[in-house]
Amino acid sequence: MRVVSGIQPTGNLHLGNYLGAIRNWVRMQDDMQDGEQCLFFLADLHAISMPHDPAELHRGTLEMAAAVVACGIDPHRSILFNQAQVPAHAEMQWLLNGTARMGWLNRMTQWKDKAGKNREGQSVALFAYPVLQAADVLLYQTTHVPVGEDQKQHLELARDIAQKFNNDFAGEDTPVFTLPEAITPPQAARIMSLRDGSKKMSKSDPSEMSRIELADDADTVMKKVKKAKTDPEPLPSEAGGLVGRAEALNLVTIYAAVADTTVEAVLGEYGGEGFGKFKPALGELLVETLRPISTRFNELLDDREALDAILARGASQARELARPTLDATYSALGLVR
Ligand code: ATP
Ligand code: MG
Numbered sequence: 001m002r003v004v005s006g007i008q009p010t011g012n013l014h015l016g017n018y019l020g021a022i023r024n025w026v027r028m029q030d031d032m033q034d035g036e037q038c039l040f041f042l043a044d045l046h047a048i049s050m051p052h053d054p055a056e057l058h059r060g061t062l063e064m065a066a067a068v069v070a071c072g073i074d075p076h077r078s079i080l081f082n083q084a085q086v087p088a089h090a091e092m093q094w095l096l097n098g099t100a101r102m103g104w105l106n107r108m109t110q111w112k113d114k115a116g117k118n119r120e121g122q123s124v125a126l127f128a129y130p131v132l133q134a135a136d137v138l139l140y141q142t143t144h145v146p147v148g149e150d151q152k153q154h155l156e157l158a159r160d161i162a163q164k165f166n167n168d169f170a171g172e173d174t175p176v177f178t179l180p181e182a183i184t185p186p187q188a189a190r191i192m193s194l195r196d197g198s199k200k201m202s203k204s205d206p207s208e209m210s211r212i213e214l215a216d217d218a219d220t221v222m223k224k225v226k227k228a229k230t231d232p233e234p235l236p237s238e239a240g241g242l243v244g245r246a247e248a249l250n251l252v253t254i255y256a257a258v259a260d261t262t263v264e265a266v267l268g269e270y271g272g273e274g275f276g277k278f279k280p281a282l283g284e285l286l287v288e289t290l291r292p293i294s295t296r297f298n299e300l301l302d303d304r305e306a307l308d309a310i311l312a313r314g315a316s317q318a319r320e321l322a323r324p325t326l327d328a329t330y331s332a333l334g335l336v337r
Contacts (some may be wrong), residue, residue: 001032001033001036001037001143001144002034002036002037002038002039002140002141002142002143002197003028003036003037003038003039003142003143003144003145003146003183004038004039004040004041004065004136004137004140004142004180005024005025005028005039005040005041005085005145005146005292006040006042006043006045006046006133006136006146007021007025007040007041007042007063007064007068007174008043008046008047009042009043009044009047009057009060009065009082010043010060010063010064010203011056011059011060011063011064011203012063012203012211012213013063013064013067013214013215014189014201014203014210014212014213014214015026015130015187015201015204015212015213015214015242015254015286015290016200016201016277017050017067017203017214017263018067018071018187018194018214019186019191019257019258019295020112020189020191020253021134022067022068022071022073022187022192023071023072023080023295024067024146024186024188025071025073026071026072026295027072027136027186028146028185029072029073029074029077029151030072031179034076035205037076037078037079038077038079038320039079039081039140039142039181039318039321040063040073040078040080040081041081041082041083041136041318042061042064042081042082042083043083044057044082044083044084044088044137045083045084045089045132046083046132046133047128047160048123048125048247049093049123049126050114050123050126052115052140061082061084062301062304062307063201063301064079065082065307065310065311066296066297066300066301066307067214067297068080068302069300070214070292070295070296070300070336071214071292071293071294071312072169075310075313075314076186079263079314079317079318079321080310080311080314081311081314081317081318082311082314084313085311085315085316086315086319086322087319087320088139088326089132089135089139089202089322089324090132090154090327091134091327092134092135092138092139092325092326093128093131093134093135093323093331095132095135095150095329095330096131096135096138096161096165097128097131098333099161099164099165099168099193100128100131100134100157100311101270104160104161105127105128105130105131106156106321108130108153108154108157109153109246110153110154111126111127111129111130112129114126115319117128126177130154130157131157131159131161133154133157133158133283134154134157134158134161134162136242137155137158137180137221137326138158138161138162138177138180139179139305139322139325139326140167140296140318140322140325141255141325142178142180142316143178143180143181144180144181144183145158145180145181145182145183145311146180146182146183146184146185147182147183147185148185154226155180155182157182159179161175162178162179162180163179165177165329168213169332169333170332172205176329176332177325178330179247180273187249189253189254189256189257190253191253191257192246192247192250192253193205193207193210193250193252194209194210194211194212194213194224194225194227194228194229194250195209195210195211195228195231195247196228196229196247197246197250198246199248199337209224209227210332211224212225212286212290214290214293214294214297215260215288215298215301217235217292217294218287218291218292221283221286222280222287223274223288225251225266225280225283225286226283227278228247228251228279229247230247230248230251230275230279231245231248233245233273234272234273234274235252235267235270235271235272235273235274236267236271236292237267237268237271237272237276238264238267238271239263239264239267241267242267247249248275248322249263249325251266251275251278251279251282252270252288254282255281255282255285258285258286258289
């Protein structure tokens with residue numbers, strides 16, 4: 001089993017990014033058996049498909065690398081890298097562009113959603129984005145890719161590209177590409193804003209009080225939890241009692257996600273209590289959980305050399321792993337090198 005998964009590099013990482021995305025990587029890594037392997041990459045090449053600020057992309061990539069390591073991705077057990085240091089991704093995309101069909105890409109719902117009515121004004125990269133994703137997984141003979149609902153169509157496309165390439169250019173007994181299977185990532189909690197239970201916690205919310213950031217120190221975390229919006233009622237003893245109480249539900253959901261238990265179990269303990277008791281308990285739990293993460297995160301951000309070394313090492317391993325498939329692809333296409 002070989003698993004490949006990517007994440008867009010962004011800054012201002014928050015609790016939602018941790019519980020909703022990065023923690024799943026750590027769990028996948030920890031579930032790997034002997035002989036199995038996880039490759040995790042920062043999708044910086046994907047980030048240039050939309051208008052972007054170069055300084056922000058640069059900072060965001062380093063921040064995301066520091067965050068995933070701080071959250072528990074072990075660069076000695078998993079291969080962690082950014083695409084820009086593994087040129088095989090961009091090369092493979094070009095090689096696959098010969099096989100991908102315009103019609104296939106035109107049918108991608110993400111393209112239709114992101115381009116809207118202004119298709120003519122979009123970058124070629126946005127249109128060809130799913131081919132880069134196909135390259136990301138096909139390069140490594142990946143067997144399994146964790147994909148949410150919104151990415152299923154892109155994985156199907158990767159399989160179609162692999163199949164057509166194998167049919168058109170490879171011998172029947174010597175396929176160049178493995179067809180990757182989708183695996184459903186474990187259901188992750190959706191964390192809402194601390195100021196408004198109907199909006200998700202997000203790095204682009206102008207209010208810092210709306211989110212707990214991975215870089216926050218203990219006092220800041222406590223202050224944000226205590227100031228979080230709530231209602232005057234005590235907590236119910238069953239989940240049904242949280243209907244229509246979005247802010248209360250969010251705080252209980254956060255507690256359950258961080259403690260790795262269920263909303264019911266949290267209510268079993270705190271049902272009947274007011275927020276005067278629940279908020280300090282939640283704050284303590286968050287401080288204890290985030291302390292090692294934020295310490296390591298801030299250390300890594302202050303130590304560029306260590307961070308560069310982690311990414312360089314991962315990139316060198318990824319280049320090594322990608323080489324045979326990349327060579328076989330050039331060769332199958334008849335390219336002289
Ligand atoms: P933006 O506001 O710019 O969209 P964001 O805070 O939503 O930023 P993203 O970069 O879009 O962050 O998401 C990174 C990863 O974190 C994605 O896998 C996304 O599903 C996850 N994620 C983001 N916000 C939350 C949240 N509030 N709860 C759970 N998961 C989240
Ligand atoms: Mg988002």
